[in-house]
Amino acid sequence: MSKPAPSLHDKLNQLRERFIEQLPHRLAQTAVQWQQSRNSEEEQTRLAPELHRFFHSLKGTGRSLGFERLALLADQAETALISCPTRSDIDTYITQLLQQMEREQQHLRSHHGQQQALAAVNSFELTNQAEPLRNKRQRLIYLCDDEPEQVSHLIHHLRCFGHEVVQFIDTGTFFNAVLTRRPDAVIMDVHFPQGQTAGTETLTSLNKLTGEPLPAIVLSAHGDFHSRLSAVRAGCGGYFTKPVKPLDLMLAVDELTAPAADEPLKVLIVDDEPEVAAYHALLLEEASMIVQQVHHPADALNALERFSPDLVLVDVYMPVCSGEELATIIRQQPEHVGLPIIYLSSETDSQKQISAMAAGVEAFLTKPVQPEELVSAVRLRAERLRLLRSLMTRDSMTGLYNHSTTTDLITKTLSQAHREENQHAMAMIDIDHFKQVNDTHGHLAGDQVIITLARLLKSRLRLSDIIGRYGGEEFVVLLKGVSGEQAARLIESLREDFALVDFHAGDVRFRCTFSAGVSSFPEQPSTESLRLSSDQALYRAKELGRNQVSTELADEF
Numbered sequence: 001m002s003k004p005a006p007s008l009h010d011k012l013n014q015l016r017e018r019f020i021e022q023l024p025h026r027l028a029q030t031a032v033q034w035q036q037s038r039n040s041e042e043e044q045t046r047l048a049p050e051l052h053r054f055f056h057s058l059k060g061t062g063r064s065l066g067f068e069r070l071a072l073l074a075d076q077a078e079t080a081l082i083s084c085p086t087r088s089d090i091d092t093y094i095t096q097l098l099q100q101m102e103r104e105q106q107h108l109r110s111h112h113g114q115q116q117a118l119a120a121v122n123s124f125e126l127t128n129q130a131e132p133l134r135n136k137r138q139r140l141i142y143l144c145d146d147e148p149e150q151v152s153h154l155i156h157h158l159r160c161f162g163h164e165v166v167q168f169i170d171t172g173t174f175f176n177a178v179l180t181r182r183p184d185a186v187i188m189d190v191h192f193p194q195g196q197t198a199g200t201e202t203l204t205s206l207n208k209l210t211g212e213p214l215p216a217i218v219l220s221a222h223g224d225f226h227s228r229l230s231a232v233r234a235g236c237g238g239y240f241t242k243p244v245k246p247l248d249l250m251l252a253v254d255e256l257t258a259p260a261a262d263e264p265l266k267v268l269i270v271d272d273e274p275e276v277a278a279y280h281a282l283l284l285e286e287a288s289m290i291v292q293q294v295h296h297p298a299d300a301l302n303a304l305e306r307f308s309p310d311l312v313l314v315d316v317y318m319p320v321c322s323g324e325e326l327a328t329i330i331r332q333q334p335e336h337v338g339l340p341i342i343y344l345s346s347e348t349d350s351q352k353q354i355s356a357m358a359a360g361v362e363a364f365l366t367k368p369v370q371p372e373e374l375v376s377a378v379r380l381r382a383e384r385l386r387l388l389r390s391l392m393t394r395d396s397m398t399g400l401y402n403h404s405t406t407t408d409l410i411t412k413t414l415s416q417a418h419r420e421e422n423q424h425a426m427a428m429i430d431i432d433h434f435k436q437v438n439d440t441h442g443h444l445a446g447d448q449v450i451i452t453l454a455r456l457l458k459s460r461l462r463l464s465d466i467i468g469r470y471g472g473e474e475f476v477v478l479l480k481g482v483s484g485e486q487a488a489r490l491i492e493s494l495r496e497d498f499a500l501v502d503f504h505a506g507d508v509r510f511r512c513t514f515s516a517g518v519s520s521f522p523e524q525p526s527t528e529s530l531r532l533s534s535d536q537a538l539y540r541a542k543e544l545g546r547n548q549v550s551t552e553l554a555d556e557f
C-alpha cells in the first residue's frame with residue numbers, strides 16, 4: 001500500500017522542525033564569527049555584513065514561522081549591530097543575546113517547546129477543503145497591505161475579472177497562508193509596522209524557504225531607491241506606486257501569471273511498424289509534444305478528425321497504401337490543406353525523395369533520424385502552422401475568434417447539439433455609445449475598452465464557451481449547456497461588473513456600459529436564427545435605454 005501524502009500541517013511542521021534542527025549549527029557558527037571579529041579591525045569589517053545578515057534573516061524567518069521570542073532576540077541583536085558600530089560597546093550584550101537564543105533553541109527542541117510550536121501551527125486556519133475549481137485563466141492572488149481601504153477598489157477589479165483574491169493585512173498571516181496554499185501571484189506592500197521593508201523581506205524569506213520564487217508585484221506608497229531595491233532583491237516582477245490604475249495592475253498580473261508555454265504541440269505518427277512509431281513517439285514526447293500513433297493508413301483520417309494534430313509524420317513505405325498516396329488523400333480534404341506532413345523513410349535516393357515530395361509534403365527525413373533533427377523539424381513546421389492558424393482565426397486586437405471562425409464554430413456545435421439534444425444560449429453584446437467614447441477620449445481609449453471587455457469575457461466564461469469579436473464593438477458568445485435564462489443571468493452579472501470598471505484617458509477617468517441580447521437553442525435551431533433573435537433582443541435593450549440584458553422573450557434582467 002502506498003504511503004498517504006503528507007498533510008499541509010505535516011509539511012508545515014517539517015518545515016519548522018528543519019529550521020530548529022539547523023539552528024544550533026547556525027548559532028554556533030555565528031558565535032565563532034562574533035569571537036573572530038574581536039581579533040582585529042579587518043576581521044570586524046569583514047564579518048560585520050555576515051553577522052548582520054544572520055540576525056536579520058533569523059528575525060524575519062523566526063517571526064514568520066511563529067517563533068516570536070527567537071525573532072525578538074534576533075531583532076535586538078540586529079538593532080545593536082546597526083546602532084553601535086564600535087564592537088566593544090556591545091560585546092557583552094551580543095554574547096548574552098546569542099546565549100539566550102541558544103537557550104530558546106533548546107527549549108523549542110524540547111517536548112514542551114514542540115507542543116508550543118504545534119499550537120502555533122494550529123493557530124491559523126488551514127483551508128482543508130478541496131480547492132474550488134477555478135477557470136484555467138482564473139488566478140489565486142494574495143494581496144498583502146496593512147491599509148485595506150486603499151486597495152479595496154483594486155480587489156474589486158481583480159475579482160470582477162474572475163480572479164480569486166485573498167487579502168492579508170499582516171505579513172505573518174500571509175507567510176503562513178503561502179505555505180498552506182501557494183497563490184499564482186502576490187501583490188505586496190513594502191512598508192509595514194514591523195519594518196520599512198517588511199513586505200519584501202517576507203517575500204525574500206519565503207523564496208529562500210521554499211526554493212521557489214513567488215511571482216510578485218509590489219504596491220507601495222513610496223518609490224524610493226531603498227524600497228525598490230528590496231523589491232528587486234525579493235525577485236518582484238513589477239513595482240507600482242499608489243494610487244495605481246486597476247487596469248494597469250491587471251495587465252501586470254496577467255503578464256506575471258501567463259503560462260510559460262502554449263499548449264503542447266500535437267503530432268500524429270502513421271507508421272506500420274509499431275516499434276519504430278513508438279521510438280519516434282518517445283523522442284517527440286521527450287520534447288514535451290503529445291503524440292498519437294496509427295499503424296494502419298486507413299485509420300489516419302479518423303485520427304486526424306479526433307486528435308486534430310499540428311503535424312503528421314508519415315512513413316513512406318507502408319503496405320496497402322504508400323506515404324505519398326496517404327499524403328494526397330489528406331491534402332484532398334479542404335480542412336487539412338495546410339496541415340504540415342513530414343515523410344520518414346530509409347530512402348536515400350534523392351530522385352525518389354524529390355518525387356515523394358511532389359505530393360506537397362514539407363520535409364523528408366531519412367531513417368535513422370537524429371533525435372534533435374526530428375524534434376526541430378517537427379517543432380519548426382508545427383509552430384508555423386499554429387501561428388498561421390491563429391492569424392487566420394483570431395482577431396489581432398483581442399485574441400478572440402474573428403467573425404467567420406465564430407460562426408463556423410457555433411455551427412459545428414449546433415450540428416452536434418442536434419444529435420445529442422443539448423441546450424445552448426447565444427448572447428450578442430454591444431458597447432453603449434461607443435462612438436461617443438472614441439470622440440470624447442480618443443481611439444486609443446476606445447481600444448482599451450474593447451480589449452477590457454474581451455478580457456472580462458475570457459476570464460469569466462468557461463474555456464469551452466465560444467467567444468468571438470463579431471465586429472467593431474460587438475461581441476458574440478455561445479454559452480454551452482445552459483438555458484437562455486441562465487445565460488441572461490450570467491451576462492447580467494458581467495454587465496454589472498463591467499459598468500464599474502474604471503478607464504483612464506490621460507487624467508480623465510470614465511466608465512462604460514454594454515447592452516446584450518440573449519437567445520437560446522433549440523428554440524432557435526440554427527446559427528442564423530440564433531443570431532437574428534439575439535440581435536433583435538439586443539436592439540430592444542438599446543431601445544429601452546441601454547446598459548441592460550434582454551432575452552428573445554423580451555424579459556429584461
Ligand SMILES: Nc1nc2c(ncn2[C@@H]2O[C@H](COP(=O)(O)OP(=O)(O)OP(=O)(O)O)[C@@H](O)[C@H]2O)c(=O)[nH]1
Pocket residue numbers: 430431432433434435436438442443444445446447450471472473542546
Ligand atoms: N476605438 C475603436 N473604435 C472602433 C473600433 N471598431 C469600431 N469602432 C467604432 O465604434 C463606433 C460604433 O458606433 P455605433 O455603431 O454608431 O454605435 P454606438 O456609438 O456604440 O452607440 P450604440 O450602439 O447605439 O449604443 C464607431 O464610431 C466605430 O468607429 C475599434 O476597433 N476601435
